[in-house]
Amino acid sequence: MAEKPPGQSLLENAYQLSTPSDNKSYYRDFAPTYDTDFAQQLGWHYPQAIADAYHRAATPPDLPIADIGCGTGYVAAKLGLPADQIDGIDISPEMLAIARTKSLYRALHELDLTGPLDALSGQYGAVLSAGTFTHGHLGPGPLANLLHIARPGALFIIGVNQEHFTQRQFAETLDALQNAGKISPYRTDVTRMYSNPGHAHSEDRALILHYRKL
DSSP: OOOOOHHHHHHHHHHTTTSHHHHHEEEHHHHHGIIIIIIIIBBBOOHHHHHHHHHOOOTOOSSSSSEOOOOTTTHHHHHTTOOGGGEESSSSSHHHHHHHTTTTEEEEOOOTTOOOTTOEEEEEEEEEEEEESSSOOOSSSSSHHHGGGGEEEEEEEEEEEEEHHHHHHHHHHHHHHHHSSSSOOEEEEEEEEEEOOSSTTTTTEEEEEEEEEE
């Protein structure tokens, strides 16, 4: 049996996580090889898709941006915006340390998104995420809490692994938020997650959720 590429093993092991503590421990070791063994080797296209979706939908007031689960900074790098317009949020101090060296963010916050978000400004004009709502990471629970960090009218561009979206019933949470008058009617686009062929996840897809806070 052929040996798995390192990036594939890193991804599949990440999918097996179950708690915030698991994630912190795993990314402590994952961080040093994230850019090379994962993102570059597998051709991580997902951040570009999120950045493109933001630019297609954004209006001038949709700033500053909260980059949720920012990791080492791939979404911010693809946005091509001034660093003073983007804050990064992640559970892993080691991933944030790498992001800090790239000078892509105004501020970086080490936070567990399943807990209180009082440390974050309530004045973000947009909330973006690539790779955080997926197997072993976040389910739909934090979507309601994230509304508190954004001002009314803020744009949300949230990527969710397509299989995870169905398994964790994201649609039910989104429908409830919409019916409660908290978000606008949402729509979804489908994007590939990886651009490099020849690995087990080459055909994986994510849904990009588009909605606004009401």
